[in-house]
Amino acid sequence: MLTVYIELKRYETYLKTLIDKIKKYTLVQASVQVAQTNKQENTNRKTSSYSNATVAISTRTVWDFSLDKLWKELDDKIKELTEKKKEREKYLKAHSKPTSIVDKETGEIIEKSELPKEINRGLIIRL
DSSP, X not given: OHHHHHHHHHHXXXXXXXXXXXXXXXXXXXHHHHHHHHHHHTOOOSEEEETTEEEEOOOOOXXXXXXXXXXXXXXXXXXXXXXXXXXXXXHHHHTOOOEEEEOTTTOOEXXXXXXXXXOOOOOOOOO
């Protein structure tokens, strides 16, 4: 199963690269396809069907607020607070002292941290 997972990750990387490379050209083709469909059906939709898929042309606007003085001050304050938060987290991790608790039923000594934590396991594949 691990071999299958690694190969699928390899395909995923390959496909993402291909998709990024052809995205610009595909948008042009999709725009032409939607325009042709609209012309044939005398409509003004932003969607079309192609090869059993619905193709939608979307527009996304990205705003640059950095010219506004107040926005820039707020953004700088957020960055400063984020950095302070990270420093505080480092400090708390470094100074968290584990305490030993004895389970009354089993007599087992359990190490418990002052800070609650959750340990998640994952899989990292580097190709």
